[in-house]
Amino acid sequence: MTMTTSTDKTADLLQPVLADLAEVVASVTDEQLHDPTPCTEFDVEQLRDHVIGWLTNFADGFADPHGKAPHSDIEGYRAPTDAAAQVRSAADRLDRAIRDGAGVRPLRLGESEMPGDMALGMILWEYQVHGWDLARATDQPWSPPAEAAEASLAFAPAMLTDDYQGEGKSFAHRVAVPHDAPPLDRLLGLSGRDPSWSAPDHRSPTVP
Secondary structure (H helix, E strand, O other): OOOOHHHHHHHHHHHHHHHHHHHHHHOOOHHHOOOEOOOOOOEHHHHHHHHHHHHHHHHHHHHOOOOEOOOOOOOOOOOOOOHHHHHHHHHHHHHHHHHOOHHHOOEEEOOEEEOHHHHHHHHHHHHHHHHHHHHHHOOOOOOOOHHHHHHHHHHHHHOOOOOOEOOOOOEOOOOOOOOOOOHHHHHHHHOOOOOOOOOOOOOOOOOO
């Protein structure tokens, strides 16, 4: 099999996003694990486990000859001690599978499946947003390529139906950002994130 132009391009854009994610994960401290994140259902530890668990599952699914992920969900997954190494390993496995043509076949999660190119588009989108969640919650830089955010801005609106966005749903209500804001800020707003979010200051007050 050979890659289509769309899967080739998405794989190229995904590489630096996941490389940056490994750096962010590597710098999370034990003291930050229970801090809040912009993804309000998760603290830092839960979000870290979520992104690494799903990345591992996606990589295994694309690497499987039949496109079947080993798990339909990742409940109970806990990141290994060397979480950054796990991100890099899964990213490499995913990239090799896509370069070998896995993106042209469906990805199967349990009884569900989706076209490979659509799954890759969702992964690129999700890992830019969740990477920002984790970086912002732990006071780290996060700057994926603008072209990656632009690609996800073109992809995401079709997925954000009323069934998926709103109170109590997978994505919070859209947050208004200026139309000329950077692509990542516009993607965050589209995905229900406030680009100005900052973690609460846990520093002890100064005693006079």
